[in-house]
Amino acid sequence: MPAKLSVNLNAVAMLRNRRDLPWPSVMHLGRVALQAGAYGLTVHPRPDQRHIRFSDLPDLRALIDDEFPSAEFNIEGYPSEDFLALCERTQPEQVTLVPDDPAQATSDHGFDFRTQSEMLRPIIARLKRGGMRVSLFADGDGDEEAVQLAKATGADRIELYTGPYGGCFDAPAKAKDMLELLGRTADAAEALGLGVNAGHDLTVANLPALVKRIPRLAEVSIGHGLTADALEYGMAETVRRYRRACGETI
Template sequence: MNPLMAPEAVYVGHATTALSVNINKVALLRNTRHLGIPSVLRAAEQVLQAGAQGITVHPRPDERHIRGTDVHELAAMLKRDWPAVEYNIEGNPLHNLMEFVRMVRPHQATFVPDTVGQFTSDHGWVLPADAAVLKPLIDECHALGVRVSLFMDPLPEAMALVRELGADRVELYTETYASAMGTPDEQAVRAQFAATARAALAAGLGVNAGHDLNRENLTPFLREVPGVAEVSIGHALIADALEMGYAQTTREYLRCIHAAQGPATA
């Protein structure tokens, strides 16, 4: 256990799903001025002290939020002070992701099929159409000792194809689940994610999830979708932190994860 971990985090740390905090939006706010605040490094440090198990960044080519210098400074800080913490770098491996993977060698590289100027990630890879371009890049990551997760829509039939490519995990793109919350489609959509997770596990893949997960929808998602190893949460968590602070917000998300391990309440 890291000696800097807050005592409150010990209780929630037993949950089976890890929380990786995406700190892109901290960098987005910082980039509106030239003062260096808020600090990306300080944000990472505070969420880790509160019990988060990972840090995620998605450096886009235009550096509109996370910059290349951030990627390297975070890598140095984590290696020095938090060697057990997972560092996950997301991005399109056909753009700038691989240069960071080669230099930093994070624990995990999450391949996301976004375009250069895309507002935010909005779909997963299409298989087998994308297989030929992904396979050598997955192999290169493995040669560097880096785990690979593919950003995928909730399609059970695609999970075996992901495994055939050699990827280690999938990150299920959860925006459709978040949008369905409170609608007549909610249960059917969540069932689709559960079926996809079961197919991924059956194929030998690890299961991650992320995009628009928040304090309201995280627990029911984890209760029904089996075997989720990690959730990557950024926008909602950082928005909550503006009101509650990094530490309290992180603990609240960890409590949501822990709540999914117990019986559902009416």
């Protein structure tokens, strides 16, 4: 089964926030993405609201519930009490926990499961009691012990941090090495019954090799590259291009 595409709307929101104006509309472009066949929408609300605003979340939740009930809402963030309460109010289908400092420009590493597993266990249990699937941002470095520790937290999935792979756009030999490490990490997770998602710097160009190496990849969350392509092709056609890159026949 092809990996499912979740469209990350952060870059759209960041462009909107450059002016005190309601466009580009996060809601409208989220609707266009879902109409074009995206499986879901992803947001990463940060404490400073520099892209997605807390006020966007109820509207996006309602968009999915009212118009696309088979789609999923995925909310990413560092598991502070404020973030957990936000998730409990919004009830996304999936929560992706990341180890980011609030000041970071973007997510750039996975959890250190050797030191952070104990912190994560009660948080994951709390979210799962609320009916939410939990995914943990993880380095795709082939570390099987780290994957075992991630499994022991009670998480449902890991999300492979694919930034190093995406950063090899002009170095094909290095990209091949990074891809194999991601594949080994995914193999270890799947052997333990963990689902595998992926995200960060994924593009139409590098997705096919990723989904070929990880054929049971559940979901990819894509924002920056997809939004950049949407400036050229439009959101609907861009979503279709990414769906084909994920292996869908459309």
